[in-house]
Amino acid sequence: MDRRDFMASLVAGGCAGMCVDLTLFPLDTIKTRLQSPQGFHRAGGFRGIYAGVPSAAIGSFPNAAAFFVTYEGTKAFLAGCLPAHVAPITHMIAASLGEVVACLIRVPTEVVKQRTQASPSLHTHHVLLSTLREEGVRGLYRGFGSTVLREIPFSLVQFPLWEYLKTLWRRKQGGQLDSWQAAVCGAVAGGVAAFVTTPLDVAKTRIMLAKVGTTTASGYIPPVLYEVWKRHGVSGLFAGSIPRMAFISIGGFIFLGAYEKVRHILL
Template sequence: MDRRDFLKSLLAGGTAGMCVDLILFPLDTVKTRLQSPLGFYRSGGFRGIYAGVPSTAVGSFPNAAAFFVTYETVKCILHPDASSYWSPVAHMAAASMGEVVACLIRVPSEVVKQRTQVSPSYSTYQTLAWTLRQEGIRGLYRGYKSTVLREIPFSFVQFPLWEFLKDLWSWKQGHPVDSWQSAVCGAFAGGFAAAVTTPLDVAKTRIMLAKAGSSTASGNVFLALHDIWRTQGVTGLFVGIIPRITAISLGGFIFLGAYDKVRSLLQ
C-alpha cells in the first residue's frame, strides 16, 4: 500500500466510523442497558440516552481509521485477487488483524462508554476517573479478550460477505458498485453477522460491567456465557438482539457506504 492509499484508508475509515457511532449512539445505549446485569430500567431505561457519548466521540475516528488501514494493508499484502478461492480467506485474515489492532483503541473507549451508559448520573470524565482510581489502566482494558473474540467471528462473517455481495452485484450489472450499493451490501452483511455473534456481545458487556474482583470480571468469555445460560437460558444469550441487528444493519449501511464514498472522493 502506497502513501496515498494509506491516507485514503485513514481518512475514509475514520470519517465513516465517527458518523456511524454518533448517529446510532442511542440504539447502542438501549442495547447495553438491555444486556446489563442490573436490567434495563435499573440501568437508566430511556433516561440519558446520550450518556457516554464523549468517550465514543473521542475514540471512534482513530478506532475505525486503525481498522481500515490495517485491513487494506493486509489485503494488499495477501493479494486477495489472485484467485476467487483465496479472496474470502484473505478478507477474513485482513479483517481479523484489523480488529486486533483497532481494539487497542476501541476497548478503553467502550469500557468508559458502557459504564456511563448504565450509570447516567455520572459524567464520562467521572467514570474514567473512577475506573482509573479503582482498577488502573488494566481496568480500561477489561474485556479486551472478549471484545476481540466477539469482533473476529463478526468480521469473519461480515467482510467476506460484504466483498462477495459487492462482487456479485458488480458482475450482475457489468460495472463496479456505487457507494449506495456498497452500503446496501454492508447493511445485509452487518445484520447477519450481528445476529450470529449476539451471545459474544452479551458476554463482552457483562464482563465490562461486572463488579471488580468478581468471577465475571476476570474476563473469561466461556465462564460468562455459561453463567448467562445457567441463570437466563438461551434467551439470555440473545438479549438485545433486535437493537443490535438494527444498529449494526444501519451502521453497516452508513459505515461501509461512507467508507467507499469517501475513498472514491479522494481518488
Template structure:
C-alpha cells in the same frame, strides 16, 4: 503491485466511524442496558440515552481509522487474483488483523462508554478517572480478550459477505458497484453478522460491567456465557439482538457506504492534484 491509498483509507475509515457511532448511539445505549446484569429499567431505561457519548466521540475516529488502514494494508500484502478461491480467506485475515489493532483503541473507549450508559448520572470523565484510580490501566482494558473474541467472528462473517455481495452485484450489472450499492451490501452483511454474534456481545458487556474482583470481571468468555445461560437461558444469550441487529445493519449501511464514498472522493482528489 500498486500500493492502495492508505492515507485515504485512514481518513475515510475515521470519518465513517464517527458518523455511525454518533448517529446510532441511542440504539447502542438501549442494547447495552438490555444486556446489563441489573436489567433494562435499573440501568436507566430510555432515560439519558446519550450518556457516554463523549467517550464514543473521542474513540470513534482513531478506532475506525486503525481498522481500515490495517484492513487495506493486509489485503494489499496478501495480494491474490480477484478470481481466486482464496479471496474470502484474504478478507477474513485482513478483517481479523484490523480488529486486533483497532481493539487497542476501542476497548478503553467501550469500557468508559458502557459504564456511563448504565450509570447516566455519572459524568464520562468521572467514570474514566474512577477506573484509573481503582483498577489502573488494566481496568480500561478489561474485556479486551472478550471484545477481540466478539469482533473477529463478527468480521469473519461481515467482511467476506460484504466483499462477496459487492462482487456478485458487480457481476450482475457488469460494472463496479456504486457507493450506495456498497452500503446496501454492508447493511445485509452487518445485520446478519450482528445477529449470529449476539451471545459474544452479551458476554463482553457482562465482563465490562462486572464489579472489580468478581469472577465475571476476570474476562473468561465461556464462564460469562455459562452464567447467562444458567440464569436466563437462550433469551439471555440473545438479549438486545433486535437493537443490535438494527443498529449494526443500519451502521453497516452508513459505515461502509461512507467509507467507500469518502475514500473514492479522496483518491479522486489525489489523482487530480498536481
C-alpha cells in the same frame, strides 16, 4: 499499499466510524442496558440516552481509521501472495488483523462508554477517573480478550460476505457499484454477523460492567455465557439482539457506504 491509499483508508475509515457511532448512539445505549446484569430499567431505561457519547466521539475516528488502514494494507499485501480464488480467506485474515489493532483503541473507550451508559447519573470523566483510580490502566482494558473474541468472528462473517455480495452485484450489473449499493451490501452483511455474534457481545458487556474482584470481571467468556444461560435461557444469550442488529445493519449501511464514498472521492 502506497501513501495515497494509506491516507484514503485512514481518512475514509475515520469519517465512516464517526458517522455511525454518533448517529446511532441511542440504539447502542439501549442495547447495553438490555444486556446489563442489573436489568434495563435499573441501568437507566430510556433516560440519558446519550450518556457516554464523549467517549464514543473521541474514540470512533482513530478506532475505525486503525481498522481500515490495517484491513486494506493486509488485503493488498496478501493479494500479491495468494491466488485470486482464495480471496475470502484474504478478507478474513485482513479483517481479523484489523480488529486486533482497532481493539487497542476501541476497548478503553468502550469500557468508559458502557459504564457511563449503565450509570447515566455519572459523567464520562467521572467514570474514567474512577476506573483509573480503582483498577489502573488495566481497568481500561477489561474485556479486551472478550472484545477481540467477539470482533474476529463478527468480521469473519461480515467482511467476506460484504465483499461477496459486492462481487455478485457488480457481475450482475456489469460495472462498478455506486456507494449506496456497497452500503446495502454492508447492511445485509452486518445484520447477519450481528445476530450470529450476539452471545459474545452479551459476554463482553457483562465482563466490562462487572464489579472489580468478581468472577465475571476475570474475563472468561464460557462461564459468563453459562451463567447467563442458566439464569435467563437462550433469550438471555440473545438479549439486545434486535437493537444490535438494527444498530449494525443501519450502521453497516452508513459505515461501509460512507467509507466507499469518501475513499472514492479521495482516490
